[in-house]
Amino acid sequence: MSNTDFIIQVKDLTKQFGTFTAVDHITFEVERGEIFGFLGANGAGKTTAMRMLCGLSYPTSGSGTVAGFDVVKEGEKIKRHIGYMSQRFSLYDDLTMMENMELFGGIYGVKSRELKERATALLHKLEFIEERDTMVGSLPLGWKQKLAFAVATLHRPEIVFLDEPTGGVDPITRRQFWEMIYQAASEGTTIFVTTHYMDEAEYCNRISMMVDGKIKALDTPANLKKSFNAASMDQVFRILARDAQRGD
Amino acid sequence: MRGFLKFVKKETLHILRDSRTMLIALLMPVVQILLFGFAISTEVNNVNVAVVVPKWDEQIRQSINKLSSNPYITYKGAIAEHEIDQNLRSGKVDAIVVFAHDFDRLMTQWKQNGNGKAAMQFIMDASNTNTAQAGAGYLNNILAGELMQSNSLVETHMLFNPQMKSAFNFVPGIMGMIFILICAMLTSVAIVREKETGTMDVLLVSPVRPLTIILAKMTPYFILSCINLTTILLLARFVLGIPMSGNLSSIIVVSLVYLLLSLSLGLLISTIAKQQIVALLISAAVMIMPIVMLSGMMFPVENMPAVLKPVSAIVPARWYIDAMRKLLIQGASFGLILKDFLILVGMTLALLAIALKNFKDKLE
Amino acid sequence: MDTSTLAIEVNGISKSYGTVKALEHVSLEVQRGEIFGLIGPDGAGKTTLFKILVTLLNADEGNAKVDGLDVVADYRKVRSRVGYMPGKFSLYPDLTIEENMEFFATLFGVTVEQNYDLVAPIYKQIEPFKKRRAGRLSGGMKQKLALSCALIHKPSVLFLDEPTTGVDAVSRSEFWDMLHNLREQGLSILVSTPYMDEASRCDRIALCNNGRVLDIDSPQHMVEKFDGKLYGIKAHDMYALLKSLREENSIANCYTAGEYHHLLADSGFDAQAIEQRLVDLGHEELEIKPIVPDIEDVFIKLLSNEQH
Numbered sequence: 008m009s010n011t012d013f014i015i016q017v018k019d020l021t022k023q024f025g026t027f028t029a030v031d032h033i034t035f036e037v038e039r040g041e042i043f044g045f046l047g048a049n050g051a052g053k054t055t056a057m058r059m060l061c062g063l064s065y066p067t068s069g070s071g072t073v074a075g076f077d078v079v080k081e082g083e084k085i086k087r088h089i090g091y092m093s094q095r096f097s098l099y100d101d102l103t104m105m106e107n108m109e110l111f112g113g114i115y116g117v118k119s120r121e122l123k124e125r126a127t128a129l130l131h132k133l134e135f136i137e138e139r140d141t142m143v144g145s146l147p148l149g150w151k152q153k154l155a156f157a158v159a160t161l162h163r164p165e166i167v168f169l170d171e172p173t174g175g176v177d178p179i180t181r182r183q184f185w186e187m188i189y190q191a192a193s194e195g196t197t198i199f200v201t202t203h204y205m206d207e208a209e210y211c212n213r214i215s216m217m218v219d220g221k222i223k224a225l226d227t228p229a230n231l232k233k234s235f236n237a238a239s240m241d242q243v244f245r246i247l248a249r250d251a252q253r254g255d
Numbered sequence: 256m257r258g259f260l261k262f263v264k265k266e267t268l269h270i271l272r273d274s275r276t277m278l279i280a281l282l283m284p285v286v287q288i289l290l291f292g293f294a295i296s297t298e299v300n301n302v303n304v305a306v307v308v309p310k311w312d313e314q315i316r317q318s319i320n321k322l323s324s325n326p327y328i329t330y331k332g333a334i335a336e337h338e339i340d341q342n343l344r345s346g347k348v349d350a351i352v353v354f355a356h357d358f359d360r361l362m363t364q365w366k367q368n369g370n371g372k373a374a375m376q377f378i379m380d381a382s383n384t385n386t387a388q389a390g391a392g393y394l395n396n397i398l399a400g401e402l403m404q405s406n407s408l409v410e411t412h413m414l415f416n417p418q419m420k421s422a423f424n425f426v427p428g429i430m431g432m433i434f435i436l437i438c439a440m441l442t443s444v445a446i447v448r449e450k451e452t453g454t455m456d457v458l459l460v461s462p463v464r465p466l467t468i469i470l471a472k473m474t475p476y477f478i479l480s481c482i483n484l485t486t487i488l489l490l491a492r493f494v495l496g497i498p499m500s501g502n503l504s505s506i507i508v509v510s511l512v513y514l515l516l517s518l519s520l521g522l523l524i525s526t527i528a529k530q531q532i533v534a535l536l537i538s539a540a541v542m543i544m545p546i547v548m549l550s551g552m553m554f555p556v557e558n559m560p561a562v563l564k565p566v567s568a569i570v571p572a573r574w575y576i577d578a579m580r581k582l583l584i585q586g587a588s589f590g591l592i593l594k595d596f597l598i599l600v601g602m603t604l605a606l607l608a609i610a611l612k613n614f615k616d617k618l619e
Numbered sequence: 620m621d622t623s624t625l626a627i628e629v630n631g632i633s634k635s636y637g638t639v640k641a642l643e644h645v646s647l648e649v650q651r652g653e654i655f656g657l658i659g660p661d662g663a664g665k666t667t668l669f670k671i672l673v674t675l676l677n678a679d680e681g682n683a684k685v686d687g688l689d690v691v692a693d694y695r696k697v698r699s700r701v702g703y704m705p706g707k708f709s710l711y712p713d714l715t716i717e718e719n720m721e722f723f724a725t726l727f728g729v730t731v732e733q734n735y736d737l738v739a740p741i742y743k744q745i746e747p748f749k750k751r752r753a754g755r756l757s758g759g760m761k762q763k764l765a766l767s768c769a770l771i772h773k774p775s776v777l778f779l780d781e782p783t784t785g786v787d788a789v790s791r792s793e794f795w796d797m798l799h800n801l802r803e804q805g806l807s808i809l810v811s812t813p814y815m816d817e818a819s820r821c822d823r824i825a826l827c828n829n830g831r832v833l834d835i836d837s838p839q840h841m842v843e844k845f846d847g848k849l850y851g852i853k854a855h856d857m858y859a860l861l862k863s864l865r866e867e868n869s870i871a872n873c874y875t876a877g878e879y880h881h882l883l884a885d886s887g888f889d890a891q892a893i894e895q896r897l898v899d900l901g902h903e904e905l906e907i908k909p910i911v912p913d914i915e916d917v918f919i920k921l922l923s924n925e926q927h
Contacts (some may be wrong), residue, residue: 048787049758131763148661172786175813176662178915179922182874189858189875205788206816206915209877228878241788241816248789261725265714284702453707457768460673462699490650 014039014166014197015060017071017078020029023056027100029055031068032218037213039165042188042198047217054170054203055163056217060199061168062086065066073163078170087115090159090167090196094174100144104135107143108158115162122161129157149180166197168227173204205241216244218251258463262471269445270475277479280441283484284433284492292495302390305331307339307355317400322352329391336435343380350390351378386601402505426491427579428552430510431572433487434480434518435546440538442476442521447534465614473518480514491583498547500586509592511544511574512599519606520571525614546572623685624805626651627672628778631681634667641667643830644681649776649809649823656821658914659813664830666706667810669780672809673703685812686775699727702822703775704765706781712754713763716745716764719753720771727772734773737804741797759790766797773830777801779810783817795820818914826918833921847871850890850895851863851879867893872923879906881916 015037019196030052030229047053060073070107071078074088098107108126109119118127125151129182130136133153144188147212152172159167170187173181185207200211208214208228215225225229228240237243270277276516290552304322323330331348342348353376355361360375377394381387447471449455459467467516489508492498499506528534547553549563550572559567576594581587589596627649630744634642641665649655670676672685674694681692686700693761710719720742735742748756751813753764762782762877769777783791795817798808802822810821812821818824820836826833826841828841852873854860861880864873869889873882894907 048789049785097771110881175661177663177922178815178918179874180660182876182919185875186858189861192855193858203787204786204814204816208876244788245792250788251789258725258728261722265711265722269711269713269716453709454711456670456673456705457703457709458726459675460698460701460703461723461729461772462695463726464741488906522636533847616643 012039013037014041015043015071017060017073018069020056020069020071020078021067022052023067028220030059030066030195033217033220033222034213035222035225036200037197039197040192040195040202041213042192042211043210044203044211044214045199045201046205046208046214046244048251049218050253051248052220053123053217057168057170057199057201058114060085061089061091085129088164088166090162091170092155092159092162092167092168092172092174098143098151098158102128103140103142104154105139105147106178107154109163111158112161117162125161129161133157149176149183152176152180152184153187156184156191160196161192164196166193166199167247169198171201173202174208181207192249201233205239205244208244210238216238216247218247231237259467259471263474266445266472267475270479271409276441280437280479281482281486283436284429284487287429287433288426288487288490288495292490295375300327302327302386302393303329303331304349304350304352304394305334305342305348307336307351307353308333309336309354312359314359314362318354319434320415320441322394322398323502325393325397328397339378343584346380349380349386350394352394353378353424354497368478376506388486396427396557405537410557423495423497423584424580425552426487426495426497427583428550430484430487430579431484431513431550431552432543432546433483434575435536435542435572436509437483437523438476438480438514438517439524440535441479442473442518442529443524443538444531445476446472446522446525447528450524451530453469458611466611468520469611469614473522477514477518477519480517483575484510484514497583498586499583501582502589505592506579506582509575509578509596509599512596512603513571514556516571516606523606523610523613526610549573552576552577565576571602574602624651625649625684626653626686627655628684629668629672629681630683632668632671632674632683633680634664634671640830642671642678643828644864645830645832646681647825647832647835648743649807651768651807652796652802652805653822654808654810654820656818656823656824657809657827658765658813658815658818658918659826659827660813663827665827666780667830669703669705669778669811670810671780673678673701673778673904674698687774699772699774701770702772703770703778704777704779704782705740706784708761708765710753710761710765710768713752715750716753716756719747719764719768720749723768724771728914729772732772734771738767738770741770746890758786761784761798762790763795766794770801775805775807777806777808777810779808780812783812783814791817815913815915815918822916826914826921828918830920830926834920835926839912841914842912845912845920846921848884849910849912850882850884850907850918851876852882852898852907853879853904855904856902860897860902863897863902864893867896869893872919874914874919879908879910881910881921883916895906 009208012207013036017033018034020030021028021032033056045053045057055064057080059066062078062085065082066079073085076084076088078085099110102110108129109122112122112126127136130139134149135154143154154233156172165255174186176184192198202208211223212225214231215221215222226234231243232238232240233248237246292301292444306319319330322328334342339351341349355374361372365374375398378488379387379391407601428559449458492499524534524537528537549567549570552572556564556567574595578592581592625648629645629647632642633640644663645668657668659665667676672683672690673677674697685697688700690697699780711722711746712787716721720731741763745804748760751839753761756764766782786794790850798810798827802808821838823835823837825835836902852860857880860871861875864870864880864882869885869887871883871885873880890907894905897905
């Protein structure tokens with residue numbers, strides 16, 4: 008297998024905190040351009056695993072690459088080549104839309120003339136251009152989420168990590184958000200997403216289910232439903248998580 | 256009443272389980288008292304002195320003996336005249352005494368006539384004015400003291416703090432600050448924390464009266480402060496040797512009023528702040544700075560510019576520190592601090608009234 | 620318990636924060652022994668309505684009654700009858716499970732033993748860990764403890780503000796089972812949630828958005844009265860499919876919905892003709908089928924009706 012087919016490739020990735028094994032030998036690959044759903048119950052180890060993949064935390068053991076860089080040795084490089092958006096930290100409320108884009112573009116080393124062009128183009132696409140000088144704090148939540156996604160992809164990363172990106176937004180915005188994800192994926196960006204909305208799992212090309220630090224299932228939503236004889240992903244999730252031993 | 260006690264128990268558990276904060280609250284007074292009492296002091300007690308002697312004689316030898324046996328002076332030996340500048344510049348010495356080459360003759364003249372030409376010169380490193388002034392004073396006393404005494408116009412007596420120990424001055428200041436810190440800051444943070452976590456909503460929705468919530472929150476901090484008061488008074492008396500010549504019950508009564516005042520202030524801050532960090536900032540900006548600058552803890556109120564004097568009058572610590580100084584050090588009777596006491600009582604009532612009015616049982 | 624009055628009665632409540640209208644003329648009624656859901660995204664005004672009903676806020680306009688008592692005039696009495704679980708984690712993280720329970724009991728002048736029967740089914744699940752501090756509990760356990768604390772004084776109306784937000788699907792489902800048990804014991808429950816799939820667990824729901832109630836009904840009836848034909852459609856390239864569908868005139872609305880896109884038929888809709896056109900456009904693995912709408916479809920339709 009060559010690195011060019013898989014944007015994420017990890018083998019026996021493990022993270023221990025003292026005697027507690029938060030992530031227990033997970034092995035999986037994510038293809039380029041794929042929408043990959045990373046699901047699990049509270050405390051299953053999702054966040055810890057995602058932190059390792061984003062270069063924010065060293066694995067205790069195991070190996071792997073993200074965007075072509077080693078998760079053990081090249082954490083800093085990984086950080087520069089991925090996009091990241093979480094529900095908690097996204098944008099600065101006291102900066103305008105444009106200032107936020109310029110700030111984050113600058114952090115990721117996008118050259119300033121190019122940055123202006125890209126930011127303007129993105130704001131046009133989102134139909135936010137009229138509001139470019141509005142403080143982010145005064146925007147509706149749904150707008151913030153869309154803007155946050157645009158900011159996370161401003162430096163054209165090959166892969167974007169989305170940590171529960173749609174919490175609390177209305178159904179219409181949620182769908183528009185997924186449309187943005189589809190669009191990014193159709194342009195070749197890999198999407199790695201966690202969510203608590205089980206119906207959102209259906210949007211993904213493939214899904215992994217983490218239970219107690221291990222990946223218990225990994226397949227397309229259709230195949231998962233078939234093999235668990237379930238009508239919805241919600242049911243699949245409940246079957247898998249039923250015998251989870253730990254909470255968060 | 257049972258409910259109230261349970262409430263107090265819960266607050267006590269919060270404090271006990273936050274062992275770091277509690278340790279700070281209990282150790283801070285001890286550390287501050289010891290720090291100000293021993294390590295940090297405004298008195299100058301180690302002046303490095305060198306001498307320049309053009310011609311040795313018995314008179315000079317005696318003077319140097321007096322110098323080197325003085326506890327406030329460290330005698331650094333004799334140097335040559337051309338070494339003066341370098342010695343001062345390098346900081347090796349703080350002061351240099353240059354004796355006249357006919358010192359012996361000049362001194363005799365002085366003793367006989369009570370006047371004459373200068374017999375010695377003090378060269379001071381005045382980059383620290385405090386050291387320079389005090390040093391010059393010491394040298395004057397030691398070397399020219401006998402002349403002064405023989406025909407002196409002024410006789411100085413240092414009352415109450417005859418050795419001019421700076422710790423005496425600081426203890427009331429520390430008391431004024433610590434009680435504000437612990438009562439006001441910790442109380443306000445504790446109340447605001449409940450707003451932040453959302454538990455305040457649940458408390459307010461319960462049938463418990465807001466007054467009960469407040470009193471129960473204050474009680475453990477009040478007790479903590481009483482422990483601190485005891486510690487400070489014991490340390491002041493037995494470690495620093497402050498006379499405590501005033502009436503002990505007066506000291507305690509005034510301090511208790513000041514504690515209540517601090518608690519009310521904390522409550523008032525908690526009604527304004529919505530986040531713990533804001534409560535902390537307000538505490539620091541509104542309380543600590545004015546106490547240090549305006550209460551007379553560091554700089555005497557009398558020396559303040561006219562515009563600041565009225566401002567200092569609304570700093571509660573000013574009146575408390577003033578009262579404590581009189582009680583602890585001067586041994587004043589209650590009658591003499593009555594003004595301070597009444598002002599403190601008045602401030603407490605006013606603050607408590609505003610705080611209670613602000614503390615609503617609704618969110619708006 | 621007085622069964623003749625409603626558990627909650629809200630008449631034309633409005634509330635603004637500065638220029639932001641948090642609630643605009645909201646009216647609703649919650650029957651005794653009913654689980655009533657306020658369903659809507661963040662900013663719908665759910666929390667503001669809760670705070671008004673539990674007497675923490677006063678409305679600018681309108682009036683409301685809880686358990687037959689006016690929330691302004693009789694607010695002290697209301698407070699002893701309601702159980703309230705705010706959206707935020709509202710326990711003391713540095714106190715143990717047991718200490719939290721005892722504290723909330725004394726707050727209402729009762730003991731844990733007195734009302735143990737009511738909380739037992741929930742509390743028993745966390746009782747083995749009663750010496751553990753609340754801050755170290757898992758999301759599901761915290762939720763159970765918060766619910767136990769809100770129930771300990773045997774309230775007649777329970778207010779749960781987004782109790783399932785951020786909790787995984789299994790814990791959420793368990794939580795709803797607990798609510799159904801409580802309803803069996805006669806409690807009236809007002810619960811809010813941003814998760815539309817939880818609507819079906821309520822007896823009746825109010826769909827709300829931007830401070831307004833869009834509709835109130837039972838979830839089943841809300842879906843039944845959906846007028847319009849809804850189709851699910853999928854293809855290999857879902858994003859390209861969406862773009863092609865947007866070009867069609869006979870489609871009133873189409874949006875992503877997971878495995879299938881949902882499309883709402885407009886006049887002159889012909890599924891076969893559309894399928895043929897899509898095949899001509901090069902879409903592969905095409906599948907189109909009529910589907911039954913869910914609450915989200917209802918919500919989206921109500922929202923887009925409003926916007927037009």
